[in-house]
Amino acid sequence: MPGRRSSKALLNGWWTLWVVHLVLSAGVSWFNWYTGDASRAARGFLSLYIANGLIALTAAVLAILVVRRLTGWQERRLAR
Numbered sequence: 001m002p003g004r005r006s007s008k009a010l011l012n013g014w015w016t017l018w019v020v021h022l023v024l025s026a027g028v029s030w031f032n033w034y035t036g037d038a039s040r041a042a043r044g045f046l047s048l049y050i051a052n053g054l055i056a057l058t059a060a061v062l063a064i065l066v067v068r069r070l071t072g073w074q075e076r077r078l079a080r
Helices: 002-029 038-079
Strands: none
Touching (some): 002 038
């Protein structure tokens, strides 16, 4: 079923991005400021922080799409 495959892809994409976000969040929180050049460390930190924010934003959009799809399935089921 084509709809089933796309629904799994949406759910898997959301879970994957959410887990990557959690792992990056842990990495960003453990970022070491005290080794090497401070400005270089700051650029690295900001790069990770921005990437993590974009991943979180994308995961949030996918979560909304998952919830909307589930709601549609429930409404169609109740309409029967």
